[in-house]
Structure formats: C-alpha cells, structure tokens
Amino acid sequence: MKFVVTAGPTREPIDPVRFISNRSSGKMGYAIAEAALEAGHEATLISGPTALAAPTNARVTKITTADELFEAVHRETANCDVLVMCAAVSDCKPVEVFAQKMPKQRGEFSLRLTSTRDILASLPHERSYLVIGFAAETHDIETSAQKKLREKNCDAIVANDVSASDVGMESDENAVEIFFQNGERKKISRAKKLSVARELIKIIFEMREKRLTKKT
Ligand code: CTP
Numbered sequence: 278m279k280f281v282v283t284a285g286p287t288r289e290p291i292d293p294v295r296f297i298s299n300r301s302s303g304k305m306g307y308a309i310a311e312a313a314l315e316a317g318h319e320a321t322l323i324s325g326p327t328a329l330a331a332p333t334n335a336r337v338t339k340i341t342t343a344d345e346l347f348e349a350v351h352r353e354t355a356n357c358d359v360l361v362m363c364a365a366v367s368d369c370k371p372v373e374v375f376a377q378k379m380p381k382q383r384g385e386f387s388l389r390l391t392s393t394r395d396i397l398a399s400l401p402h403e404r405s406y407l408v409i410g411f412a413a414e415t416h417d418i419e420t421s422a423q424k425k426l427r428e429k430n431c432d433a434i435v436a437n438d439v440s441a442s443d444v445g446m447e448s449d450e451n452a453v454e455i456f457f458q459n460g461e462r463k464k465i466s467r468a469k470k471l472s473v474a475r476e477l478i479k480i481i482f483e484m485r486e487k488r489l490t491k492k493t
Contacts, residue, residue, distance in 0.1 A: 279357045280313040283364035285325030287343045292375035301365035303327030312474035343393035397429035415440040
C-alpha cells in the first residue's frame with residue numbers, strides 16, 4: 278500500500294523572525310511512516326518543521342505553512358492508498374505577514390488573524406484512498422472526535438488526549454482510541470509511539486482489505 282503521512286506542526290509567519298505554531302514534535306507521524314515501511318508498504322512523509330530524522334526509505338516533502346501542507350496533500354494523494362493526517366495544522370494565520378521585523382509594541386496590542394483552510398474537509402468525498410484523521414483533544418474526547426469524524430468526512434479518526442504532559446504531544450508515548458465510520462471503536466493502550474503506530478498500520482491494512490472485499 279502507498280501511505281501518505283503528514284507530521285509535525287505548521288508555522289504561520291508573522292514577520293521574518295516570528296511565527297504562530299504549536300507543540301507538535303512530529304514523533305507520532307514519523308513513527309507511522311516508519312511502521313508502514315517496516316510492514317512493507319511505501320511511505321511519503323509530508324513534514325512540518327521538526328528535529329527528527331526521517332525514516333530510511335521514506336519519500337520526504339518538507340513544508341512550513343498550512344497553505345504549503347494543503348498543496349502537498351492534494352498533490353500526493355493523487356496517487357496513494359491511504360492518507361494519515363497526523364500533522365498539527367495551525368487553525369489560524371496572520372492576515373498580513375510583515376516584510377520587516379515588527380518593532381516592539383508597548384502594552385496591549387492585537388494581531389489580525391484569519392483561519393487557515395481545513396485540509397481534511399477539502400478532500401473529495403468520492404475518493405479511492407482511505408483517510409485517517411487525528412483528533413488532539415484536552416476534554417470531551419469522544420464527542421469532539423465523533424464530530425470531526427463526521428464533519429471532516431474521514432474513514433476513521435484517531436483521538437488522543439493531549440491534556441497530560443507525560444503522554445501524547447511531545448512525549449515518546451501515546452494512548453489512542455480510534456473511531457470508525459460504521460460506529461465501531463478500538464483502543465490502543467499506552468505504549469511507545471512506534472508500537473502504537475504498528476498497531477495502527479495493522480488496523481488500516483484491515484480496513485483496506487475489508488473495503489476491497491466489499492467492492493469485489
Ligand atoms: N486538520 C486539517 N486542516 C486544518 C486543521 C486540522 O486537515 N486546518 C486535521 C488535522 O491534521 C487532524 C484533524 O484535522 O487530522 C483534527 O485536527 P484538530 O487540531 O484535532 O482539530 P481542528 O479541526 O483543528 O479543531 P479544534 O482545534 O477546534 O479541535
């Protein structure tokens with residue numbers, strides 16, 4: 278199978294030295310690409326800025342902004358079997374990017390922001406590849422994950438609790454629950470991100486097999 282995996286944060290520039298971003302380390306997405314390769318699949322990793330070394334044999338496309346990620350996802354999914362959207366895409370960007378470093382402002386001031394495009398929601402509804410979304414949640418995990426599954430038209434969504442500091446974002450470990458379109462759900466208990474990724478790859482492979490059997 279051909280996997281496209283997005284990983285890491287995006288950075289939305291304010292001026293030449295400042296940006297809006299988030300705490301994503303990219304570890305989960307890199308682990309998914311590695312586990313896919315290990316299982317004999319092909320993997321294209323679309324990565325935001327991270328400190329990680331890409332797995333050997335992964336095709337890597339580096340992006341910085343949500344707009345660049347949007348373009349890269351649409352380009353790479355033209356020929357893939359699965360998109361795993363693990364990147365922590367910034368939900369907003371400055372309306373204006375200053376060409377020169379903004380001088381220090383005194384006291385309270387505001388920065389005009391606008392929303393970025395939702396990449397998952399922009400994908401075609403009729404498509405030949407599976408789409409696995411991620412849901413980073415600090416509360417009401419199930420309700421929010423189910424809402425994202427529906428609204429972003431994913432085949433499954435992997436929910437992770439990012440409220441704790443020792444698991445999930447930045448950590449080497451993760452614990453997730455996967456919600457499927459048919460109402461099923463599966464838990465992967467807390468483990469190293471590579472182990473969680475290996476389980477996830479097996480589950481995605483089974484989803485693909487089921488879909489192919491249904492079609493024939
Ligand atoms: N996502 C996306 N495009 C965006 C924002 C998010 O495709 N502009 C994807 C993420 O890669 C992830 C899923 O949507 O697979 C859910 O991301 P998350 O940050 O949990 O949710 P948001 O849609 O950003 O909503 P909120 O911040 O309100 O939780």
